[in-house]
Amino acid sequence: METAIAFIIIFGAIVFFHELGHFLFAKKAGIMVREFAIGMGPKIFAMTKGETLYTIRLLPIGGYVRMAGEDLDSIELQPGFRLGIRLNDANEIEQIVLNQNKQFPDMLFLEVEKSDLMKEMYIEGYNEEERLVRYKVARNAVINENGKETFIAPYDRQFGSKTVGQRSLAIFAGPLFNFILSFFIFVALGLLQGIPTYEPVITTVVPESPAEQAGMQDGDLVTMINGVTITSWKELSEEVKVSPNEAMDFTVERNGESLDLNMTPNEVVAGKEKVGQIGVTYSSPMEKNPVKAVVYGAEQTYNTTLLIFTALGNLVNGQFSIDDLSGPVGIYKVTEDVAESGVYNLIYWAALLSINLGIMNLLPLPALDGGRLLFFLFEAIRGKPVDKQKEGMIHFVGIMLLMVLMVVVTWNDIQRFFF
Structure with missing residues (x-):
């Protein structure tokens, strides 16, 4: 039980800081963040604050920041569609109700003729008197569908509307925050445990x-x-x-x-x-010195990063095989062994895992942050983005291959530790 708690806390903290990097730089670029999730699978905790849903999910094996425009989350109101609307004091639509089974005070009804919820921000349609009317949609309007409310995402709040640089920073910030986290962990160890002389x-x-x-x-x-x-x-x-x-x-x-x-x-x-x-x-011998602790943090982060890149190089040239890789089961087992050797070693292990996660995400592979950054590089060179359908297909294939790799390394871990 103690090992499970340690694993969840360590991995949760590492994932949290990774996603926090994406979140902060996305918000800085003006991108709407629809969800900040720690874990995968079914929700076990959810809280909405502002325009973002914060969730903790059942499986502690990752997380994500879902930005507006990254997936097909925009709603198109087709001509002839009947909906309910509520207006604010400026006579702008502040709420669009797609399920009219539930009545709201001051609700008006429209049969849509045409609309644009991203750029021009309006809905035009026929009201109850069959007169053609046009309403401007407020930038903070919400869509209510079957009781679930979602903020609309004006085009300038969507991921795809931002410059290549802004999008690249929002994606790169995740791995970057893993390195920053490791640096601060090493500094903390230097202050608490001391620095080797x-x-x-x-x-x-x-x-x-x-x-x-x-x-x-x-x-x-x-x-x-x-x-x-x-x-x-x-x-x-x-x-x-x-x-x-x-x-x-x-x-x-x-x-x-x-x-x-x-x-x-x-x-x-x-x-x-x-x-x-x-x-x-x-x-x-160990000494406690704040200045040297900062230097120690930087040195350890650099040296560990270099060591992991060397291991990746050995994997490419065949000195290191796929059988030597570990997945969640292997990480859990090592965490168990490290936990028995003391809290400082466990904290040190967390720093190593954080750097490892940062580097793995920067690999130029589809579905990883590095793969997405590679597409942004192509866009910057070509002057136009790669076709979305082609990019989506490449990422889908990448996800499938990563899942196969995860199954293989997990099976290797099970054989290694339990048979």
Whole structure:
């Protein structure tokens, strides 16, 4: 149960920030957002605020921001269609009732002759006296159909009316917010847990090792090796690694005193190499520094991003196979293991997942944010958008392929963890 709660909270937070990026930049561009959803499938919570429906859905495997004009959500009033209307104080239509079974105060009835609910914003038709009348439609008018109210979307509030740059930013903002979230998580870890200093401080000396025989002790700070100044554990490790069976002079600082120690690293086989080893373990000292925490957040975000791109490159060149990929089941299982190792590791895992989600969504594949950005690039180069039907078909095929991939990786996860 604890693992399930941790998984839902982590994945929900990551999806929330992803969709928040889409939402904020869409609103900034003046695009009407019809729904902000966390999760997929049936609604378990819904709240309308302003022109947006906020929902939490049953399956914690994604989310979406539904913008006006992205799907076929516009309603065309065909000639001869009979509807009810209500007017505001400016004599503009503020409510259009398509289901007339329910009566509203001050409702008027029209038989539609012609209308435009996107650009010119009017309805023209015959009233109860069979006179042809024309009413302007308010920009904030709602359509009531079977009790469900939907705001109309004037063309300038629709996704397709915006410039390529505005649409691109609204789509790119989702992955961008995943990187921003990871950055702040890493900064928070730096402030709460501390930042590794990577100082060459010996944590533990292995019994009967060259280090113990030379007199090295836990807590010794290595300052020099063979006359070369050592400032980090990486430098210490590299010097020892390339010197198997070679006598080495160490200078260490212990209780404020400087001591000289001599030892010869053992030769061990690591892969196809023979390397030196003196028999010590290392755990970096931690420090809490707000400025360094910010730097640490940026470095960790960059390094993790680079690592994931490297893994994707290995997948392309065949060094990494599809059998090694994990889906929701694999992520759940890893979350369970990480949760057992402590809250800080769980928070770190959340940052990794957020970056991973951001990168995956930027891949230039149909149905993903990266695929949509690719279409915007084509539009910018050609000077006109790709045919909507063709683009829709490509995205549909992409969704089907992604679903097949999800089934494959989920089956791999089930076999890996349960059989």
